[in-house]
Amino acid sequence: MTGSTDVVTPPAGRRDRRGVAVRLRGLRRRFGAVTALDGLDLDLAPGEMVALLGPSGCGKTTALRVLAGLEDADSGQVLVDGVDVTTLPANRRDMGMVFQAYSLFPHLTARENVEFGLRLRGRPAGERRERAAEMLDLVGIGSHAGRYPHQLSGGQQQRVALARALAIRPRVLLLDEPLSALDAKVRVQLREEIRRIQVEVGTTTLFVTHDQEEALAVADRVGVMRAGQLEQVGPPAEIYLRPASTFVADFVGLSNxxxxxxxxxxxxxxxxxxxxxxxxxxxxxxxxxxxxxxxxxxxxxxxxxxxxxxxxxxxxxxxxxxxxxxxxxxxxxxxxxxxxxxxxxxxxxxxxxxxxxxxxxxxxx
CATH class of the missing domain: 2.40.50.140 (Nucleic acid-binding proteins)
Incomplete structure (x- = not known):
């Protein structure tokens, strides 16, 4: 059973209007005999955080990579702010990405890592420094700006990666299992920080995770995927209390x-x-x-x-x-x-x- 993907209104409390609407329409992607996406439809409202949840191989990461421009869809459309970006390369989609692997440059300090995307965009040194300091303060590690990655904990490194993604003021933020490598306590702390920052900045965000508690805790809406399709998409309480299919009821939470x-x-x-x-x-x-x-x-x-x-x-x-x-x-x-x-x-x-x-x-x- 497929949940509704009608356009929804932006969540309340956003401080700015930077968020843009995102639409995935009829996305199909095959890898040999494996169908990763099977006509996927999904809408994200401006400033909304949607979490994609599902078992391994359900297509959630492929959906994120197609939105990012890191994978080409066999068919379908990706629309951002009403513009078809399906054929645009990743570097022209104006999206910030944070992955499970922190991917920080080991020879650069935290501040220099955050500045990196701005340097590629030719921003002046003074502006880069100011923006990096602002973002490091936002993620709570401004005092560690001069440290190198090996001098930071895993949670601190992931905060730097998040600050780097936000520094370029992306229209869309993409998070692919960003917390799975962290221990349980740090994971809970950082997911709450990510939610606070996302609400404060107001960037439209797609969060891919296999952690049910994580998805239910941070997202405005949760999409449960199975075999390349959405079984249901809706507010966390609706997904948990009113599952639209047996699969959703079985997969989300524990049931007798x-x-x-x-x-x-x-x-x-x-x-x-x-x-x-x-x-x-x-x-x-x-x-x-x-x-x-x-x-x-x-x-x-x-x-x-x-x-x-x-x-x-x-x-x-x-x-x-x-x-x-x-x-x-x-x-x-x-x-x-x-x-x-x-x-x-x-x-x-x-x-x-x-x-x-x-x-x-x-x-x-």
């Missing part, structure tokens, strides 16, 4: 796959009736076996000495924890609970399981 029976516009699971995210997906021939996809946060676990379930395992994740419960029929249910409750839900504890009355999706099999 629970045996159930469809009953009209509802589904009966663990003795409870729950509404369906998409009532049209219910089988037309009445109450038949189906698989319900239930989020862990929709599962309540209550300690009860006479309860039919037993806590099998508990995983501490910080503020929240995951508890796995085994039911009498060997069904396993994973619940997300507040970590303060872990002492009452130790492995072996008898419990009752209850599902919150929120819409669920149907899975395959």
């Amino acid at each position: 796959r629970l045996p159930a029976r469809a009953a009209g516009r509802e589904v009966e699971v663990l003795g409870q009736r729950l509404p369906l995210v998409d009532p049209a997906a219910a089988p037309a021939d009445g109450a038949v076996p189906v698989t319900a996809l239930v989020r862990p946060e929709s599962v309540e676990v209550l300690a009860d000495g006479s309860g039919p379930g037993r806590v099998l395992a508990a995983s501490f994740l910080g503020a929240t924890s995951r508890v796995t419960v085994a039911l009498p029929d060997d069904t396993l249910v994973v619940a997300q609970v507040d970590s303060s409750r872990l002492p009452d839900l130790a492995p072996g504890t008898a419990v009752r399981v209850r599902l919150r009355p929120v819409p669920v999706a149907l899975g395959e099999g």
Whole structure:
């Protein structure tokens, strides 16, 4: 099922009007027998950040590279601010790019690396210096301007790469897995910085990532790709709470796959009736076996000495924890609970399981 790609309005809060509209129309790209893009359509509003998410080989990086001019589409169009740039080379598309590999020049300081694109454009030395200082301050490492890449941490190097991409005042910013080489804590810090900077600068941005949490946390809209096509595109909450297809429901976030029976516009699971995210997906021939996809946060676990379930395992994740419960029929249910409750839900504890009355999706099999 393909999500809507209608033109959307720019997000609120942008300080300037530098963002431009981007349209990808019917993009197709094959590599031998492999179809990387299969008629991809996607719109980005001026100043919007869209994240492309999907499994390896789904076409998300190819889409970014075609937009950048680093790959040629076999067919289709790339429109930037209403102008067809499909045949323009990368150096004439006025786009800033940040990749997983920092690609900093080791013999140049942080300031000189940021100045590099401006030097290629023939900007005066004074202007280059001023702009580089402004961008390094923006990404929070102005005090490290004189350091060389080997004197910077991975997160600091990636900030320099971001500053370099922004220094040329690109019309479009392209981010291809820019945080995947960093450790977890730095990755969270830097993704929040990227979002803050993108909102402040207002540059239209395409962010490609395999990290679901990253995509949901930073983007105005998320596009979930599969086999070269968009399965769904929409605000993060919509993607997570109202998946448009079984693939999206399975791919984005963690879900319990629970045996159930469809009953009209509802589904009966663990003795409870729950509404369906998409009532049209219910089988037309009445109450038949189906698989319900239930989020862990929709599962309540209550300690009860006479309860039919037993806590099998508990995983501490910080503020929240995951508890796995085994039911009498060997069904396993994973619940997300507040970590303060872990002492009452130790492995072996008898419990009752209850599902919150929120819409669920149907899975395959």
